[in-house]
Amino acid sequence: MSSPEKLKGNALQAYQEYTNMGGQLIPWDRNLDFSADLIVDAIFGIGLNRPVDGIFLESIQVINHSPIPVLALDIPSGLNANTGEKMGDSISAKVTTTFVGYKQGLFLNSGPECSGEIFFSNLNIPEKCYQSAKPSMAVVTEKLSKTVLTKRPIASHKGSFGHVLVVGGDHGMGGAVRIAAEAALRSGAGLVSVATRASNVSIVTKLRPEVMCHSLDDNPDKIGDLIAKATVIAVGPGLGLGDWAKNLLERVLESDLPLVVDADALNILSQNPRKRENWILTPHPGEAAKLLGVINPVIQSQRLDSLDKLVKKYGGTIVLKGNNTLVGGPNQIPYLVRTGNPGMASAGMGDLLTGIVAGLLGQFENIDHQLLAAIAANAHATAGDLAAGDGERGLIATDLFKYLKQHLNP
Structure with a gap:
């Protein structure tokens, strides 16, 4: 979806670890043979602040028309993490696994429709790290x-x-x-x-x-x-x-x-x-x-x-x-x-x-x-x-x- 030369920071580190373990990159093509059992969505994260367009929009729409189930990481790509609005369009996932904290957009507006079943992982972050955080909502349990x-x-x-x-x-x-x-x-x-x-x-x-x-x-x-x-x-x-x-x-x-x-x-x-x-x-x-x-x-x-x-x-x-x-x-x-x-x-x-x-x-x-x-x-x-x-x-x-x-x- 993006040239490796443009990657930096955590994204670059993740790319290097992936390729060092034998991972391969295939350039995006809307006519790709989707013969997999599962699509893992990790196109965008919580930092998305503008409508998706170009090949990103195209990929979201192609994936949504595929019969293959989608697992979204952290938040479905294209979904606003704060409001739950579709930023142009959004992945419709069967399952979303979100990390560190729940994103309120998963539960608002189009969030429930796009997120499917939601799972949570704190990535083993110590409880004390959450003490200074101010939540925006409290889930009734x-x-x-x-x-x-x-x-x-x-x-x-x-x-x-x-x-x-x-x-x-x-x-x-x-x-x-x-x-x-x-x-x-x-x-x-x-x-x-x-x-x-x-x-x-x-x-x-x-x-x-x-x-x-x-x-x-x-x-x-x-x-x-x-x-x-x-x-x-x-x-x-x-x-x-x-x-x-x-x-x-x-x-x-x-x-x-x-x-x-x-x-x-x-x-x-x-x-x-x-x-x-x-x-x-x-x-x-x-x-x-x-x-x-x-x-x-x-x-x-x-x-x-x-x-x-x-x-x-x-x-x-x-x-x-x-x-x-x-x-x-x-x-x-x-x-x-x-x-x-x-x-x-x-x-x-x-x-x-x-x-x-x-x-x-x-x-x-x-x-x-x-x-x-x-x-x-x-x-x-x-x-x-x-x-x-x-x-x-x-x-x-x-x-x-x-x-x-x-x-x-x-």
Whole structure:
């Protein structure tokens, strides 16, 4: 790809070691006979700062059209190590082995699509060498989750684990509050109440009799009494955008309780932005775009930057959902959730996450909200992976309940 005479430094040393061991160089030709079992991609590394062109672009495109699997070293050639953007074009690897530290571009924008399965090697660098490094993200792991999800005290009672109030479920949307309510229970909340339309009460209580379900149609002021008994409020699942929804959201926002805000509540909030420190907002990219007044592609191409802007504009904790969900908070590095799968792109999954976040928030009132939200998002995604063990297509939100309990009891 490049003349050996132009090599210097580490590249020259590597070239010399390679040739001394009998390695051969073959000039690039797009008509080369690709008869190998594996292509190792090491064209560009993390220093790439301009779009690829010429024979480099040609080689990437030829390799991508080859049926031979590709192993990328450190990062797929053509992928921006910081943003995950394709710099003109990028290798699409089956496996990427990255060294010394994870590159955030592997998890952002086009990174997941181009990187395939990611493996890591620290090249036996001593741990002390990492002590002065400032990471840009922290990966949520089972080990991290276990620091919070400890065994319950033997003298516990239902009042020990919070009372979650789920507010939502406009006409025809009762399923949303039912999923969120059960998710809160399955996550360990001691008590769960639902405030919704009268037509939803029988549906929720029949399918999940452990939930206390209340109609607000006959007495809208009842919401005040329900808020007074709760310790956490989750608002938004199936809420709608009409006056009923707006009035309910306003009553909820008058409360000082910790809040989980999702779905239609986020769309209403985007019309009248405000800042609050004790809430957790859980937007998908479309909702995040409305909250920031931009278009969806901006969110997807600038996920870390968008997360930071959401935190600064709205305060509290932000869970920016999507492939490799990001969880941000004030003055802390974001958490990265690496679990999850495309089968989870189905109705009700967001309501499920809302309930999980609220359920954990009710149980662990003294734990940092950003950490709790990250653990909740990871539990949600991990349960999705377990539920997709027999296939991603056709996965529905309620399939995850069985695996959620399993993951939350490590």
